[in-house]
Amino acid sequence: MSEKEQISGQKAAAPVPGKLKKTIVMVGMMGAGKTAVGRALAARLNAPFLDSDHEIEAAANMTIPEIFARDGEPFFRQKERQVIARLLEEERGVLSTGGGAFLAEENRQVITAKGVSVWLNADLEVLWNRVRHRDTRPLLRTADPRATLSNLYHQRVPLYAKADVAVVSDGQASIETMVDRVLDALKARPDVLEWN
Numbered sequence: 001m002s003e004k005e006q007i008s009g010q011k012a013a014a015p016v017p018g019k020l021k022k023t024i025v026m027v028g029m030m031g032a033g034k035t036a037v038g039r040a041l042a043a044r045l046n047a048p049f050l051d052s053d054h055e056i057e058a059a060a061n062m063t064i065p066e067i068f069a070r071d072g073e074p075f076f077r078q079k080e081r082q083v084i085a086r087l088l089e090e091e092r093g094v095l096s097t098g099g100g101a102f103l104a105e106e107n108r109q110v111i112t113a114k115g116v117s118v119w120l121n122a123d124l125e126v127l128w129n130r131v132r133h134r135d136t137r138p139l140l141r142t143a144d145p146r147a148t149l150s151n152l153y154h155q156r157v158p159l160y161a162k163a164d165v166a167v168v169s170d171g172q173a174s175i176e177t178m179v180d181r182v183l184d185a186l187k188a189r190p191d192v193l194e195w196n
Contacts, residue, residue, distance in 0.1 A: 019194040020047050023088055023115035024186070025095045027102040028160055029153060031130035032120040033169050037178045038096035044179050045193075048093035052101060055083045064098070065141075081106055088114040099152075103159050112164065116192045118182055119163035124153050126171035165189070 024041065026034035035051060042049035053064055056079050060067055067076050080101055087095055088110060095115070101107050102117065111117045122130075128149055142148045160166075165185045169178060186193050 020045055020092050020192070021194060022192045023050075023092050023095050024182075024192065025084075025088075025097060025111045025115045025117045026120060027097055027111075027117050027163055028099065028120040028169070029122060029127050029156060030099040030149075031127040032099075032122040033130075033175070033178060034096040034120055036175050037120060037169075037182065038094045040175045041179045041182055042094035044183070045094065048091055050087050050091075050093050050095040052080060052083050052087065052095065052097045055087065056080060059083070077104065080104075085110050099156070102163065103156060108159075108162060116165060116186070116189060117163040118185070119160045119166045120169040120178070121160070121166050122169035122171065124150060126169065127153065129171065 024038075026038040026041075028034055038051075039049045056067070056076070057063055060079070062070070064076065067079075077100065080098060081104060084095070084097060084101060084107055097107075102111070102119075108117070128146060131149065132145070165182075167178070167181045167185050173181065183193075187195070
């Protein structure tokens with residue numbers, strides 16, 4: 001703790017990042033905090049917050065569970081690829097993606113080329129505690145959602161590990177602390193953020 005922090009009794013504010021040079025793309029499992037942390041990160045950066053799932057729902061005038069039910073997952077994934085590519089092209093900001101988005105090689109390539117992927121790495125127990133009381137996850141509408149989540153987790157983690165940056169989401173840290181962690185991780189990426 002610095003002398004200033006000891007005198008005031010408060011922790012000094014994190015350094016304020018300056019210009020955003022590339023879109024920061026939040027990736028990871030459902031329940032990892034991509035939307036909550038992404039929204040707070042965008043506010044901290046004074047940048048637009050974008051959500052690929054929200055954009056897909058707006059374009060289809062349907063919810064994601066409705067799209068899955070009517071058109072199936074392959075159709076949804078095709079729309080997701082189109083939306084992510086468009087959002088990365090249109091403006092710089094913080095983009096939250098659905099849990100399955102980063103699994104597609106095409107999405108990983110466009111994200112790396114036009115932005116930076118940040119994996120919010122939460123363990124299975126943290127994820128289960130966050131998603132088990134919600135009925136908005138079409139992939140968990142199974143006889144044993146806990147086992148389904150576990151299977152998805154173990155299939156997806158090796159692909160999430162290909163992200164440009166990884167930040168631990170331990171289920172204990174506040175959203176603002178998670179934003180600090182993401183910004184700290186991005187300090188090693190001057191191609192993404194210019195610091196004041």
